[in-house]
Amino acid sequence: MTRDIRSTFSRRTLLRGVAGGLAGGLAAPAVISGSAWAQAKYPNRPIKVVVPFGPGGVADITVRIVTERLGDKVGARFVIENAPGAGGSLAGSRVASSAPDGYTLALFSNGTAVSVGLFKQLPFDPINGFVPISTLGLFDFILATNKQTGYTKLADLLAAAREKPGALNIATVIAGSTQNLSAVLFNTEANIKTEIIAYRTTPDALVSLLRNDAQLIIDSYASLKGSVEDKNLVALATSGAKQSVVLPDVPPVAAAGVPGFDATSWNALFAKTGTPPEVVQILNAGLQEVLVEPEVKAKLLELGIVATASTPGELSDRLTADIKRWSAVIDKAGIQKQ
Numbered sequence: 001m002t003r004d005i006r007s008t009f010s011r012r013t014l015l016r017g018v019a020g021g022l023a024g025g026l027a028a029p030a031v032i033s034g035s036a037w038a039q040a041k042y043p044n045r046p047i048k049v050v051v052p053f054g055p056g057g058v059a060d061i062t063v064r065i066v067t068e069r070l071g072d073k074v075g076a077r078f079v080i081e082n083a084p085g086a087g088g089s090l091a092g093s094r095v096a097s098s099a100p101d102g103y104t105l106a107l108f109s110n111g112t113a114v115s116v117g118l119f120k121q122l123p124f125d126p127i128n129g130f131v132p133i134s135t136l137g138l139f140d141f142i143l144a145t146n147k148q149t150g151y152t153k154l155a156d157l158l159a160a161a162r163e164k165p166g167a168l169n170i171a172t173v174i175a176g177s178t179q180n181l182s183a184v185l186f187n188t189e190a191n192i193k194t195e196i197i198a199y200r201t202t203p204d205a206l207v208s209l210l211r212n213d214a215q216l217i218i219d220s221y222a223s224l225k226g227s228v229e230d231k232n233l234v235a236l237a238t239s240g241a242k243q244s245v246v247l248p249d250v251p252p253v254a255a256a257g258v259p260g261f262d263a264t265s266w267n268a269l270f271a272k273t274g275t276p277p278e279v280v281q282i283l284n285a286g287l288q289e290v291l292v293e294p295e296v297k298a299k300l301l302e303l304g305i306v307a308t309a310s311t312p313g314e315l316s317d318r319l320t321a322d323i324k325r326w327s328a329v330i331d332k333a334g335i336q337k338q
Helices: 002-016 034-041 058-074 086-096 110-118 154-163 178-190 202-210 221-229 277-290 294-302 312-333
Strands: 047-051 078-082 104-109 130-139 141-146 169-173 195-199 216-220 233-238 265-272
Touching (some): 058 277, 058 294, 130 277, 178 195, 178 312, 216 221, 221 233, 265 312
Antiparallel strands (some): 141 233
């Protein structure tokens, strides 16, 4: 009988991770809460990250670089599922309809914040329907011109725009994209009038610039890196509030003639509301370690991304502030909600 009782407690010990002092008597078995059990068991199968962009883009490559190392930290494989769609609707909806167990995560970006103000109603609620985990990285856009314009600094372009209102064109991708709305913000904050032309793809916008159909382009470092390095484009400014780590010789817009301008972009991981806090903590702790690794930082920097972890609270504040800011830009510009 004694052997049977000890065997029973041995199994409980292994399953629950509870140390039992059998030699001193038969103590009552410890009770483990559901959240603590989730912490002890998580993760025990692959974790899916749903990305609202197509494969090969900056966000897609970023999350693949980070989750490859994060998987090593938490002991699970990450699977990336690309679900591009207007305003991230498809990706957000897929995660919103999943179980709140930490096995289906969402990649949100400043584009998610933009979508809240751009659409009458999203099929998911990024504030109340999701819990923040951590940012993955921050990045700026580049404001660049072609050599034909003769502009060597942002002040030159601003002077030309003020001398002939409406004569200059700014090329961006898709209307309503962060790049496109950054151009709207630029016009507003600089108190200038230019024509903003939205193209389907960055290559289309770039061709327009090189033909001098447009005199300025606003896009990511990864998209314009080759043309800037080949001296086909002149980088006049970067969109963040601070000096760019990627282009240390190029001033931010705020220091080049438009005080207060800030269009910093970001990518981050979120989980569905109801996910156990211990699961969020495990993922956040792993990201805090991964995003300071020299190899990860170097790989992201090649894309123009500054590896940056955050607390869930900091990420929540960033999303809320960006929703408010970009909604104001959209309203001020009179852009119709879709």
